[in-house]
């Protein structure tokens with residue numbers, strides 16, 4: 001697929017799903033992508049984005065602007081030891097792997113190895129696969145209990161939204177004080193403000209209450225400072241303070 005085809009398919013998905021960006025217009029979002037995102041997107045990330053665009057579940061992948069944000073954030077906080085829950089084809093994982101130092105580590109978990117393997121050749125070619133420890137299975141795996149408390153600088157959570165609060169409980173022990181947990185999709189397709197009878201797609205409606213509950217719980221949690229950003233589908237950064 002040519003770059004303009006891929007970009008217009010991204011635009012198409014944006015119009016259709018409305019959840020790749022919460023900006024007020026498609027034109028504004030497109031301006032941002034074309035001016036500041038695509039020209040600076042590493043070749044390997046572009047390649048992975050284009051491979052993912054052909055996959056039937058491509059709606060799950062992170063948008064290019066969020067990938068750029070994640071990469072910048074990790075560099076700003078000097079992250080070295082990170083975790084990702086929900087990998088899919090690895091676009092956010094590659095954004096992370098490129099940001100970490102050569103001896104950085106990412107514990108990446110997903111119930112589906114097949115999709116991870118779709119993107120793996122690109123990750124390998126980019127020379128960052130050695131930073132990744134991929135584990136297939138549900139994210140709250142027993143081996144996590146063996147992980148040293150406070151050993152992670154950063155965790156990116158982008159999987160089953162109905163489990164986010166269970167993850168939160170465990171992750172607050174695993175991330176160091178001063179470290180960051182980022183929860184993705186916390187504005188959930190804008191549905192967090194939809195009237196109760198709004199005609200929402202079934203999966204959006206199903207997870208909406210979990211996202212609403214999560215947002216309230218994070219806002220009330222004294223162990224973290226939070227910042228919710230309208231990047232992608234909404235991402236909430238939680239900095240552990242105790």
Ligand code: SAM
Nearest residue numbers: 060061062086088092110111138139158159160
């Ligand atoms: N972070 C990816 C990106 O930005 O390209 C997208 C992840 S996708 C939205 C969600 C992923 O979570 C899917 O690949 C799915 O298989 C995985 N998933 C769902 N439930 C899970 C669970 N309990 N544990 C681990 N992964 C899970």
Ligand code: CA
Nearest residue numbers: 060158184185
């Ligand atoms: Ca996401």
